Amino acid sequence: MNKFKLKYIVYSIIILYFSFKAYVSIKASTLTVYDLEFLLEGLERTVYISVTAIIIGTFFGIIFGWIKSNSGMVTNLFVSGFLDILRSVPLIIQFILFYAFMGILEIDISVFWVGAIILSAYTAAFVTEVVRAGIDSVSQTTRRAARSLGMTYWQDYRYIVFPLGLRAVFPSWISIVLSVIKDSALVSVIGYLEILKTTEELISKTQEALLLLIGVGFFYFIISYPISLYAVHLERKLKI
Amino acid sequence: MIELKKVHKSFGDLEVLKGIDLTVEKGEVLSVIGGSGSGKSTMLYCVNAIENIQSGQVMVDDISVHDKRTNINTLRQKIGMVFQQWNSFPHLTVLENAALAPQIVLGKSKSEAEKIAKEQLDHVGLGDKFKEYPTRMSGGQQQRLAIARALAMEPEYMLFDEITSALDPELVGEVLDTLRLLRKEGMTMICVTHEIAFAREVSDKVAFFHKGVIEEIGTPEQVIVNPQKERTQQFLSKVLQ
Numbered sequence: 001m002n003k004f005k006l007k008y009i010v011y012s013i014i015i016l017y018f019s020f021k022a023y024v025s026i027k028a029s030t031l032t033v034y035d036l037e038f039l040l041e042g043l044e045r046t047v048y049i050s051v052t053a054i055i056i057g058t059f060f061g062i063i064f065g066w067i068k069s070n071s072g073m074v075t076n077l078f079v080s081g082f083l084d085i086l087r088s089v090p091l092i093i094q095f096i097l098f099y100a101f102m103g104i105l106e107i108d109i110s111v112f113w114v115g116a117i118i119l120s121a122y123t124a125a126f127v128t129e130v131v132r133a134g135i136d137s138v139s140q141t142t143r144r145a146a147r148s149l150g151m152t153y154w155q156d157y158r159y160i161v162f163p164l165g166l167r168a169v170f171p172s173w174i175s176i177v178l179s180v181i182k183d184s185a186l187v188s189v190i191g192y193l194e195i196l197k198t199t200e201e202l203i204s205k206t207q208e209a210l211l212l213l214i215g216v217g218f219f220y221f222i223i224s225y226p227i228s229l230y231a232v233h234l235e236r237k238l239k240i
Numbered sequence: 241m242i243e244l245k246k247v248h249k250s251f252g253d254l255e256v257l258k259g260i261d262l263t264v265e266k267g268e269v270l271s272v273i274g275g276s277g278s279g280k281s282t283m284l285y286c287v288n289a290i291e292n293i294q295s296g297q298v299m300v301d302d303i304s305v306h307d308k309r310t311n312i313n314t315l316r317q318k319i320g321m322v323f324q325q326w327n328s329f330p331h332l333t334v335l336e337n338a339a340l341a342p343q344i345v346l347g348k349s350k351s352e353a354e355k356i357a358k359e360q361l362d363h364v365g366l367g368d369k370f371k372e373y374p375t376r377m378s379g380g381q382q383q384r385l386a387i388a389r390a391l392a393m394e395p396e397y398m399l400f401d402e403i404t405s406a407l408d409p410e411l412v413g414e415v416l417d418t419l420r421l422l423r424k425e426g427m428t429m430i431c432v433t434h435e436i437a438f439a440r441e442v443s444d445k446v447a448f449f450h451k452g453v454i455e456e457i458g459t460p461e462q463v464i465v466n467p468q469k470e471r472t473q474q475f476l477s478k479v480l481q
Contacts, residue, residue: 150316
């Protein structure tokens with residue numbers, strides 16, 4: 001039996017042990033089945049808003065990253081300035097300000113979309129840098145060789161720059177994904193009932209702070225850990 | 241036929257080519273020698289429009305390379321190019337490296353593209369490396385892969401930009417042998433090179449570049465063995481020491 005398998009068996013035993021402990025503790029606590037359902041709904045919303053932000057943010061990040069690595073000074077300055085603001089102002093302030101502006105402008109928009117838009121923009125700001133770095137990591141001489149074979153600009157991107165750049169920056173993109181999942185908790189400030197917010201409410205209702213926070217920490221872990229595991233696997237597979 | 245007529249090229253204020261006139265007939269081999277910064281590589285880049293030009297004209301088979309109406313991607317299919325840095329595509333196997341362009345640029349089927357790629361890889365002596373990744377090969381092998389990759393497009397002309405300069409000395413021979421083979425098969429080539437002995441051996445014509453102009457051009461006998469211009473003599477005495 002190799003080390004790799006052993007690791008997972010040990011993990012499984014630990015998880016089973018703690019699940020049992022958790023079950024006993026929950027039984028003994030004042031938490032009801034409805035409370036747990038409420039918690040799971042929060043979890044679902046966390047996943048929902050994170051996935052939305054990651055998809056939209058990555059999409060725009062790719063576009064902005066491409067613009068940044070291809071355009072002249074003026075466009076660059078404009079795009080960079082905008083993204084620098086997004087990256088530098090704390091997310092929590094962005095949520096509150098954007099939500100307030102929507103209110104002032106009387107735009108009817110759900111809390112989910114306020115959160116998703118800001119979180120997407122924040123994600124895009126980080127993905128932009130990663131994409132730019134990815135594109136720049138492919139040497140000019142390699143791209144020149146591709147073009148000299150008669151490939152068009154977009155064929156060069158599709159077959160050379162994208163696969164090579166992706167390999168270079170995939171780990172950075174994964175860390176963005178993981179941080180977005182955790183940062184999504186901040187949407188609670190504008191009243192979106194994601195998992196941390198639901199936990200808070202349950203704590204004030206049941207006074208089971210420790211148990212609930214351990215539980216919610218564990219939920220974050222089971223979302224994030226498989227992603228990093230899969231990332232490591234993919235990274236190995238893509239390795240040149 | 242490749243023809244350069246009064247080609248001027250500048251990078252900003254720096255004029256790199258100062259009116260180059262040059263003709264390479266079908267089946268001819270032209271070697272271009274000269275010091276660094278003499279504009280010889282830039283001239284090569286202008287032939288397949290990797291670099292644009294300020295004035296003059298570059299004609300390949302009577303197609304004006306720098307004309308805005310010319311589809312440069314189509315034209316480049318005729319002109320293979322190999323660079324100093326071998327630039328293999330590291331994420332693709334040797335076979336995929338050579339088969340990619342025929343497939344996506346020429347629109348050949350995968351099996352057809354692979355057949356051509358295999359032929360060309362055999363041709364340059366990489367017949368046993370199809371499944372290898374380029375990063376595991378020596379510089380000489382990667383450079384031969386670059387040649388096969390260009391040949392897989394079945395070009396009519398080949399441009400070589402100092403393709404042995406970045407190689408370890410013991411690997412230079414295998415790459416030059418590949419060029420000798422192409423020469424024998426009648427490929428039209430322009431070789432920018434520092435290998436003077438090689439230039440003398442394979443070329444029909446040798447051009448000596450100095451500061452953006454062709455200082456001397458003629459047969460290898462004329463330019464390398466009996467150079468007339470003082471600058472050519474100086475250059476040759478330095479490199480042949």
